[in-house]
Amino acid sequence: MAVFPQPLVLPDYGRGAVSDVVPALCARLGVRGAKDVLDLPAGQRWVLLLIDGLGDELLAEHEEVAPFLAGLRGRTLTAGTPSTTVTSLTSLGTGLAPGAHGMAGYSFRIDGTDVLNALLWDTPRSATDLQPEPTWFERARESVAVTSVSPARFEGSGLTLSALRGADFVGIRDESDTDGWIKAVVDASTKGDRSLVYAYERALDHIGHGAGVASEDWRGVLAGIDERASRLRAALPDDVQLLITADHGMIDVPGRNFVLLEDEGLAADLRCFAGEGRLRHFYTDHPDAVAARWADRMGDHAWVRTRAEAIDEGWFGPVNDRVRDRFGDVIVAMRTDWAVMSRTLPRELDIIGMHGSLTPVEMYVPLLLS
Template sequence: MIVPAYGSATIADLMPSIGAHLGVPGCREDVLGLPNAERYVVVLVDGLGWHLVRGAIRDAPYLASLLGDGKPITAGVPSTTVTSLASLGTGLPPGQHGMAGYTSRVPSTGEILNALTWESDLVARSYQSKPTLFERAAEAGVAVSSVALERFEFSGLTEAGLRGPDFVGYAEERDTERRIALTVAAAQRGRRSLVYAYERELDHTGHVEGCGSSSWLRHLSRVDDMIERLRAELPDDVVLIVTGDHGMVDVPQEHQILAEDVPDLMAGVDALAGEGRFRQLYVDRDSPAAVAARWADHLGDRAWVRTREQAIEDGWFGPVDPALVERWGHVLVALQTDWAVMTRQFPRELSLVGMHGSLTPAEMTVPLFVD
């Protein structure tokens, strides 16, 4: 199990470390040891795990060339896009921003919120109301830009955790030339600049085909080539940083446990959320300790099972804002090796091959490459 070292080596520490160089108020220290500059471009590749890159150096020669000076940092818990992007954008651990995972229960309504699709009447800016580093940097006079697909501009996740930059959208992901041109232009705005550029297809391919597939390797090669070309076109005074939001593991069908088929697992569970590698169990009428004991007894060494209080005490989410604590399940189930607990409540999950969310090294560690 990898428990994040919040405040020193996580995705939440990246923007505050950059902010320390750009003069953003409240960003007092660069804990990651980044080069001093007045212009930074951060490329976040969804699903780019540290161990995945190390295992595919022939397919990613540019990223491989950065391994010597690169280092691993970690995602927050759970190791999933919603939580990691909120930590990146706010500079806060999950316990402070409250974006508890891919799906989680909203305390005020009881609904299960999918924070990626945000099919909810919840106002995202209110649900995650703490200021982002992007907002703070913009207020300090930094030219802040976000380069991503046009349809992400007003998404719930963008509004909740990534708001603040001037949004620079593109319509077609495969239009590499345009993406590079937009990023280069954004990097040269103002006297000081910060650009956040998001790449999503590697993660999508991993989910559908598996992160051990030839399709995944082809996408990694394409991403590697795009980032190398971006570096070549960026001015020399721009620091390029490449990172990821989580890693991934492939889960074979025979290791996918269907929760509804195991009566002991659903007993006492009023709502089930999270994802296959990190289940959140909401327990309103039974004892959370009793539910945790049943799950631990059934899963054995296939999972780490903790009550919410135990997980908080163990530091999974960093310091937790008391006003947000009810967003996390009363019981947390983090799967080990290549196991997953699936549910018919979320049928789209049943077709996934690559998964993430747990606290294993493969999922938790992501690269911090600087060039």
């Protein structure tokens, strides 16, 4: 079934974006310099649960399998651009738009030549060198007990240190152990006089990439996460507020809708490319020619912008000169259920559920309070 061209959703930085969540929590916890633009209630103990891939439109479409989460639906936030985990988690932790922290996607160019995969962290550069902006967890820890409860394999990773450094890390070795996960979150929530716990849930994103958001497998995982979140709320002390959000939504892309760089001859004039199928960064010495070529090929299936145009439209927020070149000279973002792929990245050709662009299903995420 074809997906008609979708409206462009610009990030709502400073008013209602993922980057506004942790500063708002820190404001409620009395951390100096923090501002609450989300109008959260008072509270001295908070658990922030981030469910990777839980778009607001997806939750609305599947309320019957997620009654606890659906019952909390209220305000929505926007992701940043790109609407992807690397960028959103760094915005969450730093409270900054991508143009300030510079984590420009799943992959992006650094040092003018190399392309960094931010999940694999295939660079000798340290996280604090590549992303030196302080996190709100670092700022809060002087007066608040700050804990991150996440899969153990992420401890000390480049992304963890870029986005979430400053929190005491509690690693979960068996992600299927709901009882152990709940105990870790509850224990952390009772530390000190004031507490902030960040808890990360990744199963929904994982199954979405592999099976798609239209699959029964995806619905089954959502039901399991809903039960886990409900059990967590029941186990938390009454004085602990539970805030739930996400980093992006997701859309299924059938393989017949892949535009392959090599087959189309669209790699001409490119030094390199990065990003992901739903939003590609193209690095070139000829941005106008490349943008015109891609706009002609993609038509209504994509928004094609030069870097300057995307910045002027507010895709990334104000962009620091230190990180400007990490964003593509040309950016191609999908409007329909299409994706730009490459035979040089064969593992990506098996992905069904994708994200990264500025469509409503990818950009809107829920803000749930219990």
